[in-house]
Amino acid sequence: MAHEVPALPYDYAALEPYIDTQTMHLHHDKHHQAYVTNLNAALEKAPELQKLSAEDLIKGLENVPEAIRGAVRNNGGGHVNHSMFWKIMGPNAGGDPNGAIADAIKSTFGDVNAFKEKFNDAGLKQFGSGWAWLVRDQGGKLQVVSSANQDNPLSQGFYPIMGNDVWEHAYYLKYQNRRADYLKEWWNVVNWAEVNKRFQDSQK
Numbered sequence: 001m002a003h004e005v006p007a008l009p010y011d012y013a014a015l016e017p018y019i020d021t022q023t024m025h026l027h028h029d030k031h032h033q034a035y036v037t038n039l040n041a042a043l044e045k046a047p048e049l050q051k052l053s054a055e056d057l058i059k060g061l062e063n064v065p066e067a068i069r070g071a072v073r074n075n076g077g078g079h080v081n082h083s084m085f086w087k088i089m090g091p092n093a094g095g096d097p098n099g100a101i102a103d104a105i106k107s108t109f110g111d112v113n114a115f116k117e118k119f120n121d122a123g124l125k126q127f128g129s130g131w132a133w134l135v136r137d138q139g140g141k142l143q144v145v146s147s148a149n150q151d152n153p154l155s156q157g158f159y160p161i162m163g164n165d166v167w168e169h170a171y172y173l174k175y176q177n178r179r180a181d182y183l184k185e186w187w188n189v190v191n192w193a194e195v196n197k198r199f200q201d202s203q204k
């Protein structure tokens with residue numbers, strides 16, 4: 001069964017004014033779709049991998065034939081990253097984290113603001129395209145990391161709890177070169193219920 005772009009779980013305009021409607025259309029319908037189209041095209045050359053989830057593909061890149069490994073890394077990563085991204089955002093969201101992730105953030109980073117600052121800094125300092133992440137490492141500790149391109153922390157043995165897309169396609173129409181402003185405003189759309197769910201899943 002071919003990979004598919006999941007439908008947005010809310011309206012394209014739902015994240016206004018922080019993320020504009022046109023960006024959501026282009027980002028979801030064009031960019032995410034392109035990753036999925038290219039992933040499916042690459043997997044035509046390795047039909048035995050077509051039954052694997054995109055997560056399993058990027059967790060085990062060493063098992064992907066070299067001829068398509070780059071395509072799977074970039075496009076499989078793009079598919080996994082964006083499938084998470086749409087869900088960890090939402091309307092009427094934002095504010096301070098709650099539940100177990102709030103406690104874990106406070107005990108790891110001191111307080112929520114220190115965490116947000118570290119996360120924003122990772123996004124700001126990522127040179128070129130990439131992502132800022134909150135991950136759970138194999139020892140169970142939370143870490144803030146960044147990655148280039150569409151690389152996903154799963155490929156490094158981390159569980160991605162939340163991530164923000166700092167590719168220019170994610171913010172340029174509204175924020176132009178002001179990536180720092182985008183990073184700051186993005187917290188207004190974070191769906192902490194979904195982040196808590198991912199934090200739970202990270203401990204399985």
Ligand code: MN3
Pocket residue numbers: 027031082165167169170
């Ligand atoms: Mn993107």
